[in-house]
Amino acid sequence: MAEEIKVGCARPTGGLVGAEEEKQATPGETQTAKGKELKTMIQVGKQAPDFTSPAYHKGNFVSVKLSEYLGKWVLLCFYPGDFTFV
């Protein structure tokens, strides 16, 4: 399911699916407005924003896309950082 990624010196980053096109289409002020809007988009009963993200999974560096998990239940957990205590 998850595609393996090549590792270089640059740290790989992911992002929202479709966010790049949006950025190009809306310059300046509206862009920040869009960003703010995104923050409040999260609501129960509403679609989760799709994203791709580099990941470490069982010894490999892979790329994970949320929409690849359609058909399954997903627990998406955020945390402050590796090596934090709780």
Add this chain to the structure above:
Amino acid sequence: MSIDSVFVHKMWNDHELSKMVAGGVPFPMLSDTGGKVGTAFGVYSEEMGVETRGRFIIDPDGIIQGFEVLTPPVGRNVNESFRQVQAFQLVRQSKGTEATPSGWRPGKMTLKPGPDLVGKVWEVWKTDMAFD
């Protein structure tokens, strides 16, 4: 998912987490350097530069069914997350004909909402059922 790179994820898994869980972390450890995804989910703190303890339950259609967000010093309850997933799975399986009352866990009674149940919940559901 955190703002750490996949390289740091590897170090944390290989040098610490694999000593807590045999075989290491079984699921993908996602990297969100820059916090773009965390921002979209409303859990990225610009002030702290990290992501808070957000947990989202996403159903097979990609719909967010529930979430919980805690500040960094308090850890979550994994059993409660599992309980909620089990409850959502039951509701989904029943195509919305059943609902899980407060304190429900697998094996406990569900409710079948409808005109006949209005004002009658007290007859079938007792307060002590809210507690384990």
